[in-house]
Amino acid sequence: MARPRAARWNPFAFNRLPVTIAVTLIYVALIIPLIVVEHVLPPIPTSNPKGLDLHEAWQDLQHLTSGFHPYNSRNNDDVRSWLLSRIDEILNENAAAARDVKKAQGKQERNAPQTFVFDDNQSNLTVVQSHLGVYFEGTNIMVYIRGREDDKREWWKEPGLSPSGKGGVLVNAHYDSVSTGYGATDDGVGVISCLQLIKYFTTPGHEPLRGLVVLFNNGEEDFLNGARVYSQHPISKLAHTFLNLEGAGAGGRATLFRSSDTEVSRFYGRSPYPFGSVFSDAGFKSGMIRSQTDYIVFEGDMGLRGLDVAFMEPRARYHTNQDDAKHTSQQSVWHMLSAAVATTEGLVSDTSRDFEGRPQGPGKVPSGTGSVAVWFDLFGTAFAVFELHTLFALSVTLLIVGPLTLFITSIILANQDRMYLFGISVSVDDGFGNVPLRGWRGFFRFPFIFVSTTASVVGLAYLLAKINPMIAHSSEYAVWSMMISAWVFVAWFLSRIANFARPSALHRIYVLTWMFILTWVLLVITTVYENRDGIASGYFVLFYAFGTFLATWISYLELFSLPGKSEYANRLNGQTSSRRTSLGGSRLMTPSAESVNQHQEDEEPTESTSLLRGNRTTFANYTRSGEDDGDATTSATDEFETRDFNVYGYEQPWSANMPKWTWLLQFLLIAPIVIILIGQLGLLVTAAVNQTAQDGSSALMPYLIISAFTTLLLAPTLPFIHRYTYHVPTFLFFVFVATLIYNLTAFPFSGNNRLKLFFLQEVDLDSGMNRASLLGISPFVNDAVASIPSTYGQNVSCISKLDRTECSWESIMPHVITKPGSEEEEPPLNEWVKYSATRLVSGQPNRNNRAQIQIGGLNTRGCVLLFDKPLSQFHVAGSAIDNRFPSNPSPEDEGGIREIRLWSRTWGNEWIVDVEWTPEEDDNTDTLTGKATCLWSDANTPGLIPALDEVIQYSPDWTAITKIDAGLVKGSRSFEA
Secondary structure, three states: OOOOOOOOOOOOOHHHHHHHHHHHHHHHHHHHHHHHHHHHOOOOOOOOOOOHHHHHHHHHHHHOOOOOOOOOOHHHHHEEEEEEEHHHHHHHHHHHHHHHHHHHOOOOEEEEEOEEEEEEOOEEEEEEEOOOOEEEEOOEEEEEOOOOHHHHHHHOOOOOOOOOOOOOEEEEEEEOOOOOOOOOHHHHHHHHHHHHHHHHHHOOOOOOEEEEEEEOOOOOOOOHHHHHHHOOOEEEEEEEEEEEEOOOOOOOEEEEEEOHHHHHHHHOOOOOOOEEEEHHHHHHHHOOOOOOOOOOHHHOOHHHHEEEEOOOOHHOOOOOOOOOOHHOOOOHHHHHHHHHHHHHHHHOHHHHHHOOOOOOOOOOOOOOOOOOOEEEEEEEEEEEEEHHHHHHHHHHHHHHHHHHHHHHHHHHHHHHOOOOOOOOEEEEEOOOEEEEEEOOOOHHHHHHHHHHHHEEEEEEEEHHHHHOHHHHOOOOOHHHHHHHHHHHHHHHHHHHHHHHHHOOOOOOHHHHHHHHHHHEEEEEEEHHHHHHHHOOOOOOHHHHHHHHHHHHHHHHHHEEEEEEEHHHHHHHHHHHHHHHHOOOOOOOOOOOOHHHHHHHHHOOOOOOOOOOOOOOOOHHHHHOOOOHHHHHHHHHHHHHHOOOOOOOOOOHHHHEEEOOOHHHHHHHHHHHHHHHHHHHHHHHHHHOOOOHHHOOOOOOHHHHHHHHHHHHHHHHHHHOOOHOOHHHHHHHHHHHEEEEEEEEHOOOOOOOEEEEEEEEEEEOOOOOEEEEEEEEOOOOHHHHOOOOOHOOOOEEEEEEEEEEEEEEEEEEOOOOOOOOOOOOOOOOHHEEEEEEEEEOOOOOOOOOEEEEEEEEEEOOOOEEEEEEEEEEEEEEEEOOEEEOOOOOOOOOOOEEEEEEEEEEEOOOOEEEEEEEEOOOOOOOOOOOEEEEEEEOOOEEEEOOOOHHHHHHHOOOOOOOEOOOOOOEEEEEEEEEO
């Protein structure tokens, strides 16, 4: 008797080995480059590009970060003087080089552009936001490089004059650091990039077409003061586009944080190594990212159009003594500098708008009215940017066309009798019996498997947040590995069980249909946000939904390869009849083989199941009424010998004609773009949030984010994972066990990933009470405080503050009043802060609600007035105000002002502040009380703040000490008026 011929092996067939190899290789081949891009920086050039000097830039960074230089420190003045000297050196060198070039080449080369340096010691401003008022005196440095098309007048010298021409470009970086950080990436790299931009654009051949203003602003770290006071200088009228260089991390790549519109975003695309996603911009718009940069001043308050480029990781070094040159690299410097040069060169060469914002040609957009942008990089080398309007149009189109296409295809399939989906059985033409189709098999798998796998990783997120909530701080890849391995194993295990119990050739089409429905719903949600709020962070959903739609449509098109259902039933019925007639049986007396098999397929396999039959068979096959044993046995053998090896396993026999290679096309339509976009976003967002719990953010959030991105990243495997061999899932199961144990038990901090503890020392200058405090995550802050010698034997007070704990203790008195190195004796405590509070009597009923407060402090440039009742308005003597910045609370703000921060460019200054409050009803003697406080922020000299020195010396090496406020030491006196 002839045996069936073995099927030829097809490397592209929908079989276990091809599926396992292809899916695994594609995921690995795309994820590894994403990780490399995240952590490996582009190399620096072997030789300096024309107009730049990378060695000089690195030396400048080392000099700039030789000490802490907050606004309220003597070192800040030294940095300012050094910057002015470096600017002069650069301009003189380039002017000399330009003269040499002109002498050698005649007039073939242009002269160096005219350059003007503004050392601003005049501008000041009062600003109010919420319950906080700020008065600030600026010490900004501005360098104006005149463009070839700029106004040739020195218009800034005449009050009231404005420039004519086509406007200019602003590049900004702040040169102040925090009191506990050297400021290498916040914002030293930005500062030395600005120095190199001056060098570049004053080099012959690089003269800008439009004017370039390079701003070195002082005072960003405290309420963005430097950028706000820049608005008061006449040169601020020149620019209408800007580039802000910032640092919110401490190394790595500089990412495009935010952009005002599509047009300026395209200039960033000129960068040789673009990096970033509009997803971060949505984080600011939605309020998920609470910190801010100077970008909001230029774009929000001054109405400019521009870009925000910043370092963003690792957060553990941000604002600490590890934000230094040693912990950054020349590669990081080159990454920001190359982006700054390319972007600025594009901006200063832009001829699309005149100074007043009028379009200069067809399709040009006026200043201030640019279109919202969608942008993202691809492997850190390519940059995609397009309008949000385009994204919205494509989203709406797909929302309509996708379902409509599948619906029309389904109608055509039904008309051609090839719609096997949801089919139960079909009658044969002679009217005897039905042929089962089993078209419902596989329909409910996706909801069960998807919900189960997603629930498993979400459950792990809650488990980590409960048992070891800070493990993501140092071991985010261990968390990623645990989530991915758990998801894959659970999905594979459930899919294989479902496939074993009820094998179905419709598994792929049903899963893809469910995925299309899910992505369609997600696309509806993101489209609503695009239209209503201008949020473009859901751009990846469009690509996800489009790939899923195409893959789903291919599954429907595959059904055209099948015979019509009636044709299949009659053909199968005819084959059964012929076999039985040849054996002496009668079709009138015997149910069809397929009818019997319908019952057999619904039975679970047992030890009586035949090992010979192609279909699952029970004892009932051999006990048909009206037939003898020989007939039944012969039928079983005949079915085995005529079995179609184009049918996979025990799936429906009608699937024999379905294409075997289309699964690979479907997978390639979904997986690569999903891996690239989702994987890139997952790594970017994880790097941004994995170390934010120490700042008081939710400890659960990073784990929920990783679980969500894990699900989005791996969902494309669900249509195919039931064909996976056991090898990869089994390996991943052991990975899951190992990483779960590690994540639940490992200590979450290390010397390279330290826990930030926030320091403050407060001295009551009236009573002499002196307490130092550390704010941080419990119980780690408790452990750190216990290691400090001066806390031994003390009753340390620890209180909860939202998600963190503040511990305070009696500490060592600071020595911040005298200058470092001075031999002067320290004055008494009550002289550290001097004030007078005078009630201003108007002589009118219910109008005795005004007072004048004078305040000053020794050896400080910053003081604060705190009020026990809200102020309705205030004014600082000599202050400028600007309608673009509110100077008093709005009528809608019922809380009023509770705090006024005062900053001076001179040391030991005295401020005069007039205040007014709403008196209590029928009380002409309403008293104003509060505290007069001054701040000291200079920690460069050991011994000035012994409590801080002690904390740094004796706290564990897995902790980092940073500031909690603008001052490391606050001295306060109570007042009454």
